[in-house]
Amino acid sequence: MNSRIFGPDGDLRLTNDYAPRFRTDTLRLDRSMDGTPLLLPGQTILELKVQQAMPLWLTEILSDGEIKKGSISKYGEAYRLRLFQNRVQTRAA
16 A cells, blocks of 8 residues: 655655565455555655755655655665575574
8 A cells, every 4th residue: 555745846756655565475456555664663665756956845744754865775674574485484493
């Protein structure tokens, strides 16, 4: 699930990703949206994209909320989680 907000001049785009998931089977989206969560419960990915400088009002909101810059690759995280799942299954067998 995600939501998108665009600035009036197209310079700013905000995207919230509330429940990114992955799966390695049943890949057709018309069948199911199930999958393994990439984030812990309550976590959200907020993606900010700006063409020029970030607006001062947005900088202040992020600062007040103590929101820090970070990065995540959804594909990389899915790969890391899949490797971890495989290791746990191998050790349990």
